[in-house]
Amino acid sequence: MKKTGKLTDDELKSVKSQQSKLSTIIQEIGVVEARKHALLHDVASINEAIEITKKDLEKTYGSISIDLESGNWTKIDETPNV
Numbered sequence: 001m002k003k004t005g006k007l008t009d010d011e012l013k014s015v016k017s018q019q020s021k022l023s024t025i026i027q028e029i030g031v032v033e034a035r036k037h038a039l040l041h042d043v044a045s046i047n048e049a050i051e052i053t054k055k056d057l058e059k060t061y062g063s064i065s066i067d068l069e070s071g072n073w074t075k076i077d078e079t080p081n082v
Helices: 009-061
Strands: 064-066 073-075
Touching: 009 064
Parallel strands: none
Antiparallel strands: 064 073
């Protein structure tokens, strides 16, 4: 036989408050994950652009190392060290 009863008003208020907080946190996690997903796509797009730029620069200058502050570049020696 099942036993039934009723929570006190304070107990019910506490349970409802906890469930509400949990729901809010889960919703916020969803928003953060969606933003993370969008940012990861941005990273992939930027990496693709970087690779295209590298190839373009390599066609013009060959293999170089670039000082990002000054814009100066140095040729990379591609001969193997034996």
